[in-house]
Every structure is written in C-alpha cells, then in structure tokens.
Amino acid sequence: MSDRVESSEKKGSEGVAGADEIVRKQNPLRSAVVPMNSKGLRLRAEDLLDLTDGRVDREALQALAGQSIVNPRQFDRRTIVAIAQLAALLETRNVELDKPLDGKIAITAFFEPSTRTRLSFESAVQRLDGKVLSVPDGQVTGIAKGESLADIGEMFNTYGDVVIMRHPDTDSVDEIRRNLQRPLINAGNGSGHHPTQALIDWYALLKWRPELSLADCPQDRKVHLGIIGTPGSMRAVKSFLRLSLMFEQSVSNITLISEMADPVGLDLTEPIEESPIKINIVNDVQEVLPELDVVYVNSIAFLGDSYRNLDSRYKLDSNSNLKPGAVIMHPLARNNELSDDLDETDHNLYFAQAAGAVFVRQALLASVLDRLDRITGI
Ligand code: CP
Numbered sequence: 001m002s003d004r005v006e007s008s009e010k011k012g013s014e015g016v017a018g019a020d021e022i023v024r025k026q027n028p029l030r031s032a033v034v035p036m037n038s039k040g041l042r043l044r045a046e047d048l049l050d051l052t053d054g055r056v057d058r059e060a061l062q063a064l065a066g067q068s069i070v071n072p073r074q075f076d077r078r079t080i081v082a083i084a085q086l087a088a089l090l091e092t093r094n095v096e097l098d099k100p101l102d103g104k105i106a107i108t109a110f111f112e113p114s115t116r117t118r119l120s121f122e123s124a125v126q127r128l129d130g131k132v133l134s135v136p137d138g139q140v141t142g143i144a145k146g147e148s149l150a151d152i153g154e155m156f157n158t159y160g161d162v163v164i165m166r167h168p169d170t171d172s173v174d175e176i177r178r179n180l181q182r183p184l185i186n187a188g189n190g191s192g193h194h195p196t197q198a199l200i201d202w203y204a205l206l207k208w209r210p211e212l213s214l215a216d217c218p219q220d221r222k223v224h225l226g227i228i229g230t231p232g233s234m235r236a237v238k239s240f241l242r243l244s245l246m247f248e249q250s251v252s253n254i255t256l257i258s259e260m261a262d263p264v265g266l267d268l269t270e271p272i273e274e275s276p277i278k279i280n281i282v283n284d285v286q287e288v289l290p291e292l293d294v295v296y297v298n299s300i301a302f303l304g305d306s307y308r309n310l311d312s313r314y315k316l317d318s319n320s321n322l323k324p325g326a327v328i329m330h331p332l333a334r335n336n337e338l339s340d341d342l343d344e345t346d347h348n349l350y351f352a353q354a355a356g357a358v359f360v361r362q363a364l365l366a367s368v369l370d371r372l373d374r375i376t377g378i
Contacts, residue, residue, distance in 0.1 A: 037352045037355040040344070040346070040348025040349065040351045041208070041349050041352050042352060043208055043352045045087070045088035045089075045092045045207055045359075046088070047207060047210050048084060048207050048210045048213065049085065049088050049089060049092070050210070051210050051211075051213060051214070052085065054377075055085075056085040056378045057085060058082075060079045060082035061079075061082050061083065061086060061363075061366075061367040062370075063079070064364070065367065068177070068183045068184040068185070068186075069183070069184075069186060069195055069196065069368065070185075070186040070195065071186070071192075071193050071195060072193055072195040072198050072239045073242060075195070075243065076246060077247060077249075080199060080246065081206065083203070083360060083363045083367070084199075084206045084207075084363075086366070086367070087203050087356065087359035088203075089375075089377070090362050090363060090375075091359040095375050095376070096128065096129065099128065099129035099374065100129070100366050100371045100372075101128040101129055101366065101369060102129040102130070104130040104131070104162070104369050104371070105131045105133060105159070106122075106132050106160060106161065106162050106365065107134075107135070107156055107159060107160035107163045107164065108121055108122055108132060108133070108136075108164045109141075109152070109156075109166075110135060110138065110165070110166045110187070111135075111139075111143065111165070111166060111167040111168065111172070112166050112168045114166055114187070115333065116332060116357060117187045117194075117196070117197070118136060120358045121164050121187065121365075123358050124357075124359075124365060125365060127358065127362065128362055128366065133160055138167070149167070149175040149176045150175055150176065150178040151179070152176065153176040153178060153179040153180035154180070157179070157180065157182060160182060161182060161183075162184075162185065162365065162369060163182055163185070164184075164185045165185070165187060165189075166188045166189070167189050167190070170189050170190035170191055170192040171190075172189050173186050173192065183368050185364070188236075189235070191232070191238075191301070193235050193239050194331070195239050196361060196364060197235075197236045197239060197240070198236070198239035198240045198242065199364065200354075200356055200357045200360045201240045201243070201296070201331070201353060202243055203359070203360045204352055204356055205223075205294065207352075207356070208349060208352075209221060209223070211250070212247060212250040212251075214249070214250070215249055217249050221250070222251065222252040223250065223251055224252055224253040224292055224293050224294070225253070225296065226254075226257060226288055226289070226291075226296065227240070227254065227255070227256050227257065227296045227297075228257045228285060228295065228296070228297040228298070228314045228316075228337070229256075229257075230259070230260050230263040230310050231263060231264055231265055231268055232260070232262070232263055232264055232266075233301040233310065234298050234310070236331040238267060238268060240296055240329075240331075241256075242267075242268060242271065244277075245268075248275060248276050251277050253279070253280075254280075255279075255282060255288050255291075256279070256281045256282070257281075257288065257314060258281065258283060259283060259313065289320060289321050289322060289323075290321050290323050291323065292322075292326055293323065293325070293326055294326065294328075295316065295326060295328045296328075296329045296330070297316060297328060297329070297337055299336075299337040300333065309335055315336060315337055316338050317339035317342060318339065318342055318345060322347055326347060328347045328349060328350060329349050329350055329353050330353070332354055334350075
C-alpha cells in the first residue's frame with residue numbers, strides 16, 4: 001500500500017478548495033467542511049478505517065470510561081489504535097448531529113500557556129455539544145491568593161464532569177487528585193507527561209502509514225523513528241517515545257539525538273531496556289538523518305522551574321539531508337529548530353499532526369465520559 005497523501009505543494013493555490021470538495025463529497029452529511037492544514041501533507045482518515053472495513057474497537061474504548069488520563073504508560077497498542085480509529089470516524093463523519101457530549105461540562109484549567117491543547121480540547125467538547133468552563137490562566141483563580149490545587153480539585157467536583165489540566169509542576173496531577181473525584185486529563189505537567197499529545201502524534205502516524213497499526217506490519221513498511229530532543233525533560237517527547245515503544249511490531253529502530261549525555265530520564269530507562277526495538281543515542285544529527293523515516297523534533301524543555309530551549313544546535317530546514325519520503329513531526333510551538341521553509345514541502349507532517357488534535361480529543365472525551373453509545377455506527 002502506498003502512503004496515500006496529498007501535498008499542498010502539488011495542489012498550488014487552487015488546492016485548498018479542491019481538497020475541501022473532496023471532503024464534502026465523501027461526507028455529504030457534514031455541514032461545515034473539516035478544517036485542514038493549509039500546508040504540507042494532507043492525511044486521509046479513511047485510509048486508517050479501510051484496514052478494518054470502518055470498524056472501531058469499541059471494547060478497548062469502553063475500558064476508558066470514568067478513567068483519568070495522566071500517564072502514557074496506562075495505554076497499550078490496542079487502545080491507541082482504537083482511539084485513532086474513533087478519531088478517524090469522527091473526522092470523516094458528521095457526528096455533531098448525534099450530540100454525544102450533550103449535558104456534559106468539561107473544565108479546562110490551564111496554569112501554563114497553551115495555543116493548541118486548550119483550544120483543541122474546547123473545540124472538541126463544543127463541537128460534540130458539550131459545554132466548557134475555561135480557566136485560560138490559573139492566576140485568575142484562588143491560586144493568586146494562595147489556594148491549594150487540592151482545594152480547587154474539591155470545588156471542581158460540583159462544577160464539571162471532566163477536568164483537563166495543564167500545570168508547570170510535575171506533582172500537580174497528584175495534588176489536584178487528592179480531592180478530585182471526576183476524571184482528570186493531564187494536558188501537560190511540568191517535565192512529566194503529555195499523554196494526549198502522544199495520542200495525536202500516533203494518530204498522524206497511523207493515518208500517514210496505516211499498516212503501522214497492524215500486528216503483522218510488513219517488514220518494508222516498518223519505520224525508523226528519530227527523535228531530536230531530550231525525553232527526560234521534554235514531556236511531549238517523553239510521551240511520544242513511551243507510546244512508540246508500544247509499537248514494537250512496526251517500529252524497527254529508534255534513534256535519540258540529544259545534546260545531553262543521558263537524555264532518557266528515569267521514567268523511560270526500564271521500558272527502553274526491556275524493548276525489543278533497536279534503540280541508540282547519538283549527538284550528531286547528520287550521522288543518522290538520511291536513515292530516518294520519521295523525524296520528531298522539539299526543543300522546549302522544562303528545567304528546574306522554567307522553560308528553556310535544549311538541543312537548539314540541531315536545526316532542520318529544506319537543505320537538511322532528509323531521506324526522500326521522510327516526514328517531520330513537531331508538537332509545536334516551534335522555535336529556530338524547525339525552519340518554516342519546510343512548511344511547503346512533503347516532509348511537513350507537523351501541520352497535519354496538529355490538525356488531528358480535535359478528533360483525538362473528541363474520541364478520548366466520548367470514551368472517558370462514557371458516551372460511545374451516542375455515536376451512531378460504532
Ligand atoms: N503541543 C502543545 O502542547 O501545544 P500547546 O503548548 O500550544 O498546547
């Protein structure tokens with residue numbers, strides 16, 4: 001099977017309207033065309049569903065009902081694929097008509113800045129007819145007066161049905177859960193984890209190359225992942241690596257490229273040691289770049305009590321010696337590590353990756369809030 005993708009480069013300025021027409025034709029019920037990434041690869045959610053004749057592994061999703069999502073280690077390959085299948089279904093069908101989250105309230109409590117995570121969660125809830133209580137800046141809460149997160153968690157029990165929290169402290173998840181009885185979705189906790197970002201990353205990969213979801217992925221479709229960054233202090237990189245270790249049947253190699261002597265960190269030392277995937281660590285990106293099928297890059301790290309750019313000497317641009325057909329992923333926000341002269345190229349998977357966020361978060365919320373029965377056809 002070939003990678004069935006389209007690039008805006010090939011489509012030119014008329015390509016955006018052309019792509020929208022394709023979506024409308026495939027989904028005559030959809031009243032509003034799904035927003036798509038403006039540049040780079042366009043992924044087709046249908047390609048992932050084709051592998052199962054449109055079926056979604058509902059049993060795996062039902063196990064998430066009422067669960068908090070705090071650490072990527074609570075997932076397994078089956079659940080990740082099931083979430084991606086439901087996300088693909090949501091991306092290709094007008095399930096807004098089903099109103100799956102009608103009557104549910106999500107609290108988004110962000111004690112740290114965000115462009116994508118908060119807004120895509122809020123969009124996900126509202127598009128499924130749920131309601132949102134939004135705290136875009138934790139300083140407008142009692143935190144500014146010295147209130148504890150544990151006390152705020154107690155209050156949230158009566159205000160909403162699910163809490164989506166981002167916080168600069170790694171311990172914040174445990175702190176709010178001292179009193180919170182509603183499911184908590186960790187939207188990034190210091191240098192800890194960013195589990196929903198990793199689900200979004202794998203959704204993009206599974207749409208790009210659907211065979212990666214198979215237990216018997218053909219040998220010539222397996223991928224060599226390169227990760228430029230320091231998982232020990234970069235939560236998005238850490239969570240992506242953690243999920244990638246669960247795809248041992250489709251990931252042949254993982255190469256970590258970092259400035260640090262020991263970039264892995266305590267959380268992942270054991271899973272890496274136990275993984276059958278060939279994993280190595282290098283500090284010269286040129287050494288490996290031409291071998292990588294997927295290059296995941298990030299530079300924002302949480303060190304001590306502040307954010308810093310790490311691994312900033314590694315820069316990708318359109319002159320980088322990338323393998324033909326290789327894709328670049330980035331959780332965004334980016335800095336100088338990823339040049340915008342790559343945006344128009346077929347290497348750009350990062351915009352399509354970000355564009356999938358709403359559907360993955362919808363799939364997760366419908367599962368956690370036990371509303372799968374409201375989605376027709378699964
Ligand atoms: N990927 C991500 O977490 O982006 P934001 O910081 O904008 O939420």
